[in-house]
Amino acid sequence: MNQREKEEYLREYALLKAKGKPFFPYAVAKDAIMMAFVMVVIITMSIVLGAELGPKADPTTTTYVPRPEWYFFFLFELLRVIKPPELVPFATIGVPTICMILLFLLPFIDRGPERRPERRPIATIAGILIIFSMGYLTYLGAAAGSPNSIEMEVAPEYEKGKVVVAQSGCLACHKIGENGGDLGPHLTEIGAVLDKGAIRRTLDNPTAPMPSFAGLPEEKKAAMVDFLASLKGEDEGRIQNDSGEEG
Amino acid sequence: MKLPTLPKPPLPKRFQEKPDRPGAAPKPTKLEQVREGGITAADWLDERASLSGGLRWMMFRKVPKGTNWFYTLGSATMFAFVSQAITGVFLAMYYTPSATQAYESARHITNDVFLGEFVRGMHKWGSTVMVILIFLHMARTFFFGAYKYPRELQWIIGVVLVILTFVMSLTGYLLPFDQRSYWATIVAANINGTGPFVGPFLSDFLRGGGDFGATTLSRFYAIHMMLVPGLIAALIGAHLYLVARLGTTAPPWLRADVDEKLREEQV
Numbered sequence: 001m002n003q004r005e006k007e008e009y010l011r012e013y014a015l016l017k018a019k020g021k022p023f024f025p026y027a028v029a030k031d032a033i034m035m036a037f038v039m040v041v042i043i044t045m046s047i048v049l050g051a052e053l054g055p056k057a058d059p060t061t062t063t064y065v066p067r068p069e070w071y072f073f074f075l076f077e078l079l080r081v082i083k084p085p086e087l088v089p090f091a092t093i094g095v096p097t098i099c100m101i102l103l104f105l106l107p108f109i110d111r112g113p114e115r116r117p118e119r120r121p122i123a124t125i126a127g128i129l130i131i132f133s134m135g136y137l138t139y140l141g142a143a144a145g146s147p148n149s150i151e152m153e154v155a156p157e158y159e160k161g162k163v164v165v166a167q168s169g170c171l172a173c174h175k176i177g178e179n180g181g182d183l184g185p186h187l188t189e190i191g192a193v194l195d196k197g198a199i200r201r202t203l204d205n206p207t208a209p210m211p212s213f214a215g216l217p218e219e220k221k222a223a224m225v226d227f228l229a230s231l232k233g234e235d236e237g238r239i240q241n242d243s244g245e246e247g
Numbered sequence: 248m249k250l251p252t253l254p255k256p257p258l259p260k261r262f263q264e265k266p267d268r269p270g271a272a273p274k275p276t277k278l279e280q281v282r283e284g285g286i287t288a289a290d291w292l293d294e295r296a297s298l299s300g301g302l303r304w305m306m307f308r309k310v311p312k313g314t315n316w317f318y319t320l321g322s323a324t325m326f327a328f329v330s331q332a333i334t335g336v337f338l339a340m341y342y343t344p345s346a347t348q349a350y351e352s353a354r355h356i357t358n359d360v361f362l363g364e365f366v367r368g369m370h371k372w373g374s375t376v377m378v379i380l381i382f383l384h385m386a387r388t389f390f391f392g393a394y395k396y397p398r399e400l401q402w403i404i405g406v407v408l409v410i411l412t413f414v415m416s417l418t419g420y421l422l423p424f425d426q427r428s429y430w431a432t433i434v435a436a437n438i439n440g441t442g443p444f445v446g447p448f449l450s451d452f453l454r455g456g457g458d459f460g461a462t463t464l465s466r467f468y469a470i471h472m473m474l475v476p477g478l479i480a481a482l483i484g485a486h487l488y489l490v491a492r493l494g495t496t497a498p499p500w501l502r503a504d505v506d507e508k509l510r511e512e513q514v
C-alpha cells in the first residue's frame with residue numbers, strides 16, 4: 001500500500017467505525033456468549049472423554065506407541081512423505097521453520113490494499129490449500145495407527161524376537177513384511193544388509209528420531225537381534241525393496 | 248401475641264436519630280447510600296490510579312458496523328488460555344515434577360483428589376480447544392485480510408503466540424509421565440536434534456543434557472508453567488492493546504457509502 005492507499009483506508013475505516021456500536025455492551029455480550037459456549041464444550045469433553053493415564057513411563061519395557069498429540073500429526077506425517085534420510089532434517093526442522101518465517105513475513109509479502117477474500121485469489125487459494133493439506137495429513141496420521149503384530153511366518157526359534165519387535169513400537173515407523181509404517185527404512189530384508197553386530201549397534205545408538213533401545217533387558221534385545229538378522233527376504237514372492245540400510 | 252417491647256438502650260445524644268426537619272430534602276434510601284459509597288470508592292481509586300480513562304477507552308470504543316460472530320474467536324482463544332491457567336494452578340497444587348514421583352502424583356490427581364480427573368480433563372481437552380480456536384482465529388484474520396496495514400504487528404505477535412502455544416502442548420505432554428508421553432517426548436527431542444546447526448543444542452537444552460533424565464522433567468515443568476505462560480500473557484496484553492488502539496477491522500466487503508460527489512471533489 002502506498003501513502004495514498006493508506007490514508008484512504010484509514011479514512012474509510014474511521015467512517016465505518018463512527019457508524020458502529022460501542023464495544024461495551026454489544027461486542028462484550030457476543031464475546032461472553034461465545035466464551036460460555038467454549039466453557040461448556042471444554043467441560044463436556046472433560047466429562048465425556050475423561051483424562052486417561054497410561055501405564056507408568058518405563059525406559060526398559062518397550063510396549064509403547066510413540067504418538068504425539070493429534071495436532072502434531074501433520075508434522076509427523078510430513079516425515080513419512082519425505083523419506084530419504086538426507087532429507088529428514090529438511091522435513092523435521094526445515095519445512096516448519098520455512099512455514100513460520102513465511103507466516104511472520106506475510107504482512108510484508110502481501111501489501112496490496114485489497115481485503116476481500118474473493119479479490120485476493122492467490123492468498124485465498126493458498127490459504128485453502130494449506131488448510132486442506134494440513135487437514136489431510138492430520139487425517140492420515142490419525143488413521144495410521146501403529147500396528148503391534150507381525151503377520152510374517154518365521155522359524156520357531158525367532159518367534160520370541162518377533163513378539164518383542166512387534167510390541168516395541170518399531171512398526172510405528174518401520175515396515176516388516178506387510179505390517180508397519182513408512183517413516184523409517186523397511187526392515188523386511190534388514191538381515192541381508194546388516195549383520196548382528198551392526199543391528200545391535202543401531203538399536204543401542206540409532207539415528208534420530210528413532211529412540212535408543214540401550215535400556216532393553218539383554219535377553220529381549222538378543223531375541224530382537226536374532227529375529228531381525230534372520231530377515232533376509234529370500235522369499236521370491238516378496239517385493240524387492242530398495243531402501244534397506246540403517247535401522 | 249404481642250411481644251413486650253424492650254426499652255431503648257440509652258444512647259448518647261449524638262447517636263440518636265434526629266427527626267427530619269420539616270421541608271428538608273428526603274433522606275437517601277439504603278440503595279442510594281450504597282451507590283454513593285461505591286462512587287466514592289471508585290473516585291478514591293481513580294484519584295490515585297487514573298484508571299477510568301483507560302477503561303473507558305477500552306470498553307466504550309466503537310466497533311465497526313457488520314462485525315459478526317467470527318470476531319469472537321480471538322476472545323474465545325483468550326478465554327481458553329485463562330481456563331488453562333486456572334485449571335493448571337489447581338493441578339500444580341498436587342503435581343510433583345520429579346521423575347520418580349510425577350506419575351504417582353498424576354495418578355493421585357486422577358483417582359483420589361476430589362474432582363481431580365475432571366480438572367485434569369479440562370486442562371487436557373482445553374489445550375485441544377485452544378489450539379483449534381487459535382487456528383480458527385488465525386484463519387479468520389487471514390481470510391479477512393486483517394493482517395494488512397495498520398495491523399501487521401498484531402499478526403506478528405499472533406504468530407509468536409501460535410509458536411508458544413505449541414511449545415506449551417509439547418512440554419505439557421510429558422508431565423503425566425506415562426509411557427505414551429515419555430516415548431513421544433523422546434521422539435520429539437530427537438526430531439529437534441536432527442535440525443541443522445542449532446538442532447543438537449536445542450535438544451540438549453530441552454533434555455537438560457545428552458540423555459533423557461531427571462532434569463528433563465523439571466525443565467519441561469518450569470518451561471510449561473512459568474516461562475511460556477508468562478510470555479503468552481504478556482503478548483496477549485500487547486495484542487489486545489493493539490486491538491483497542493487500532494480498532495477491529497470492518498468486514499472486508501463493507502464500504503462506507505461516502506457521497507460520490509464528495510469523493511470526486513477530493514480527488
Ligand code: HEM
Binds near residue numbers: 321394403406495
Ligand atoms: C493466544 C492467542 C490469541 C489471542 C488471545 C488473541 C486475541 C485477539 C482478540 C481478542 C482480537 C480482537 C478481534 C477478534 O477477536 O477477532 C484479536 C485480533 C487480531 N488477532 Fe489475535 N489473538 C491470538 C492469536 C492470534 C494469532 C495466532 C494471530 C495470527 C497469526 C492473530 C492475529 C490477529 C489479528 C491480525 C487481529 C486483528 C483482527 C481485526 O482487527 O479484525 N491473533 N486477537
